[in-house]
Amino acid sequence: MELLEGTVRPYAWGSRTHIAALLGEPVPSPHPEAELWLGAHHDAPSRLVERTGGSTLLQALAEDPDGTFGAGRAERWQGRFPFLLKVLAADEPLSLQTHPSAEQAAAGFAREESTGVARSAPERNYRDPLPKPEILCALEEFHALAGFRDASVTVRLLRALDVDCLAHHTELLAAQPDPDGLRALFTTWITLPQRTVDQLVPALLDACVRLAKTPGSPGAHGGEFERDVRTLLDLGERYPGDAGVLAALLLNRVVLAEGECLFQPAGSPHAYLSGCGIELMANSDNVLRAGLTPKHVDVPELLRILDFRCGPPPAIQPRVEGPRAVFTAPSEHFRLVRLDVGPDDGPVDLGIDGPRIVLVVRGDAELRAGGGRTVALTRGRAVWAPAADGAVTVEAGPGRALVFAAGDGWTADANSGGADIGDGDIGSVGGAD
Numbered sequence: 001m002e003l004l005e006g007t008v009r010p011y012a013w014g015s016r017t018h019i020a021a022l023l024g025e026p027v028p029s030p031h032p033e034a035e036l037w038l039g040a041h042h043d044a045p046s047r048l049v050e051r052t053g054g055s056t057l058l059q060a061l062a063e064d065p066d067g068t069f070g071a072g073r074a075e076r077w078q079g080r081f082p083f084l085l086k087v088l089a090a091d092e093p094l095s096l097q098t099h100p101s102a103e104q105a106a107a108g109f110a111r112e113e114s115t116g117v118a119r120s121a122p123e124r125n126y127r128d129p130l131p132k133p134e135i136l137c138a139l140e141e142f143h144a145l146a147g148f149r150d151a152s153v154t155v156r157l158l159r160a161l162d163v164d165c166l167a168h169h170t171e172l173l174a175a176q177p178d179p180d181g182l183r184a185l186f187t188t189w190i191t192l193p194q195r196t197v198d199q200l201v202p203a204l205l206d207a208c209v210r211l212a213k214t215p216g217s218p219g220a221h222g223g224e225f226e227r228d229v230r231t232l233l234d235l236g237e238r239y240p241g242d243a244g245v246l247a248a249l250l251l252n253r254v255v256l257a258e259g260e261c262l263f264q265p266a267g268s269p270h271a272y273l274s275g276c277g278i279e280l281m282a283n284s285d286n287v288l289r290a291g292l293t294p295k296h297v298d299v300p301e302l303l304r305i306l307d308f309r310c311g312p313p314p315a316i317q318p319r320v321e322g323p324r325a326v327f328t329a330p331s332e333h334f335r336l337v338r339l340d341v342g343p344d345d346g347p348v349d350l351g352i353d354g355p356r357i358v359l360v361v362r363g364d365a366e367l368r369a370g371g372g373r374t375v376a377l378t379r380g381r382a383v384w385a386p387a388a389d390g391a392v393t394v395e396a397g398p399g400r401a402l403v404f405a406a407g408d409g410w411t412a413d414a415n416s417g418g419a420d421i422g423d424g425d426i427g428s429v430g431g432a433d
């Protein structure tokens with residue numbers, strides 16, 4: 001077990017308070033701080049600060065794969081660290097996006113390698129051959145768009161908005177309120193000529209204002225679509241000529257309470273809007289953007305990857321065992337444990353083996369590894385615990401501590417062969433609307 005220091009990513013949508021406060025640095029920070037990365041990603045491997053010479057987790061893995069990964073896992077992961085743990089702090093919306101499945105990523109990567117597109121090129125979709133499922137566990141109220149909303153509910157929203165130039169589209173979806181109808185409507189919107197988008201988005205925003213101002217309407221205060229309408233107005237102001245504003249009409253507007261967890265399976269469209277959370281994902285860069293961004297949008301590939309099944313947003317219900325909540329996604333790449341430990345709980349086992357990263361989010365905690373090493377961590381500090389360390393326990397003190405531990409979701413008795421499936425507990429988010 002060793003102290004681990006992550007890397008702050010300064011994307012423009014980041015917060016100037018959350019990550020700085022977590023790390024004990026001056027607030028507000030001089031620049032937006034969007035993400036704190038803890039892992040062995042090639043772009044920003046975390047540092048093992050107790051080693052001389054500024055060694056990284058990436059180097060440690062290369063030097064001793066068997067000790068870091070443990071029996072079975074070294075072979076499963078072939079030297080590539082399976083997950084990336086992040087603290088995500090959004091003051092502004094991120095792009096609307098989705099991620100490929102394992103099969104889609106492998107095929108897409110091979111295709112782009114064969115056509116010779118540089119891996120760093122802006123039009124490159126597949127920078128590695130891996131899927132990128134992800135989960136987000138809220139540290140505070142967290143807002144997002146995630147998954148296609150039940151199409152019949154979307155028809156109700158469109159009818160309430162009553163936009164003349166969308167009337168035809170509304171009736172098309174009303175005639176087929178299912179995944180095929182959503183695919184047809186989304187495809188229409190995402191392929192519209194720019195001049196049409198430039199007419200439709202302002203007309204939609206006018207309708208949102210009208211609905212928000214009409215007392216008792218579904219878009220007004222207390223109405224069924226109040227949050228949806230406000231979000232459309234916000235996105236439309238930021239991206240007035242972006243067909244992603246239309247696409248956002250089709251998605252679930254989600255509010256997570258602290259401790260709730262959203263899952264993004266392959267093909268699920270999502271846009272994080274605001275808030276701070278712990279994000280855990282497969283260690284991949286494969287993103288297909290669908291809008292709300294000035295970046296490259298590859299429409300044909302996006303349409304191939306998007307999953308148009310509709311319903312409540314995909315969430316992970318934790319298995320709660322005393323102070324420990326275990327979030328098991330249907331992915332071999334990661335598993336997240338949230339430990340809300342009181343001073344009277346005594347040492348609490350992390351409950352995961354293999355390679356682990358542990359981060360203290362609130363309070364002070366003492367970690368003890370099987371080998372006997374003890375590390376006292378204050379808020380914002382993290383450790384790396386290789387498989388060889390055996391069981392790791394967390395003890396809070398003097399007050400309560402909130403601690404997150406990330407490991408992989410691999411189990412020795414699961415079928416080998418790399419299928420990205422498992423026994424995840426999928427449900428829906430209570431605060432979705």
Ligand SMILES: [Zn+2]
Nearest residue numbers: 097134264270
């Ligand atoms: Zn994503």
